[in-house]
Amino acid sequence: MTHPRFATFFADGRSRYGLVGNQGVVDLSERYGSSWPTLREVVADAAFDRLLDKAGGFAPDFFFDQITFQIPVPAPEKIICVGVNFPDRNEEYKDGQAAPSNPSLFIRFPRSFTGHDQPLIRPPESPQLDYEGEIVIVIGKGGRRIAEADVLSHIAALSLCNEGTIRDWVRHAKFNVTQGKNFDRTGAIGPWLVPYRDESQLADIRLETRVNGEVRQSDRTSRMIFSFRKIVNYISTFTTLVPGDVIVTGTPTGAGARFDPPIWLKPGDIVEVEADGLGILRNTIADEVL
Template sequence: MKLVSFEQGGTPGFGIATDGGIIDLTGKIDGIADMAQLIAADALDQARALADTAPTLSFDQVTLTAPVRAPEKIWCIGVNYGNRNAEYKDGSDLPKYPSLFVRSASSFVGHDVPLERPEVSEQLDYEGEITIVIGKGGRHIPRESALDHIFGLTICNEGTIRDWLRHGKFNVTQGKNFDRTGSIGPWIVTTDELDPGSEMTLETRVNGEVRQSDTTANMMFPFDYLLSYLSTFATLKPGDMIVTGTPTGAGVRMDPPVWLAPGDVVEVEVSGIGTLRNGVADEVKG
């Protein structure tokens, strides 16, 4: 199934995405008020029982949000495609362990909601990525059973403010956490529909121009390794997200660098999931 979270008139809801619209699940499953509770309660079968009902909402009636609105943890993996390490041109060996940072939920918007270029920088960049949504939590998860802990997969544009990555000596947190600079969506595709162990392709386009294109077969740290590695030091919780890394081709690596500007449209397409699309606008200070 494809599961979405949304707002309608400022009221949050969640449901099943279909070709004909959204089957609204809000208030339809006892004790389940949102996507996070659906995942935590392992209530997918109850949602599936409603999948044959008629859609009650059209996509233009709602604003899609990140599929899990406020996960406890959003882990982000850096330099995870084999040729990404060569982009740095520093002569370093391939990494032995994943690079890792975290992002806040407020740094992301949903599908078809504009990314915001902040007032303090013009260096807004894109990074198309596949994102894991944790279903069954755990600590010290063996790699051989790690994929069983995945609820589903979604897409991320892990938008970055490049000059703010260099504000700290050893961290990238500032440039990765500007409000509304990234996006997640449009929905979660559950693992009964998409095998997380299968090979997937990822393509990022800016104004229709292909900027990134790669396959999960080129990942240095595949999904099962990432789950096992992260759970060595942190308990994974239902609804947590792991943003699994971006291929080569971000704007910072172009010569000269090319930044996103108001009016641009970024699309990240992943086979088996769909396309996450966002325009770009300048920040409006409240």
């Protein structure tokens, strides 16, 4: 089954959003931007189905070689990431500790991400750029202390993330990972948003990361330590979630840091993150131009 796909992209001198087809993108922002300026407002107004009805029959306004993909939700209030959310990832730490009772969380800034088919940027401060393929949920209906039973009604859309990390910089201080997770354009989100319909889109789907065609990470969401329901319930306990908030839900085992010796990303590499029903998020690697 093919799900509708909504992307944010740059074309003809400005940022736009539209419906992605097989040949290109229908520019919905040109037609309906007065009602929904960006996909963030589309999410907040639960307007995906209305836009689908309106977009029926339109030919693409832009072909793929005419656009630059951007992160799907522009300027989200929060990007919250979950760490150590697959059983084998917990074992990778070799600290003898059982899986934690609550999710490990950290914050990323929008500037630390780029879009589909754009290069992840390796900074001059460190060669230790690593990949982490993850599934993204986007909050549609905000709330505080959301009960697990009600969580799925608060999810508007799904996407993919390569939660790229500068490994040695997550150990620059005593107990935080913020620095290594927030170098500009070291991660990616996209290619698009897939509207959330029902739990089958999340319950037991395959998540896979490939580097230069080699499978490095592969697992299923049914094996996550913390379910999507638990994640949203827990986060909403301490902060009010609002429409457009992005939650990055954790990566399987197999990141480059866990090889002996570690295998870091380098210019020329191609990283692909794929999940059932969500497509493929693809990025190359480039050194930062100073």
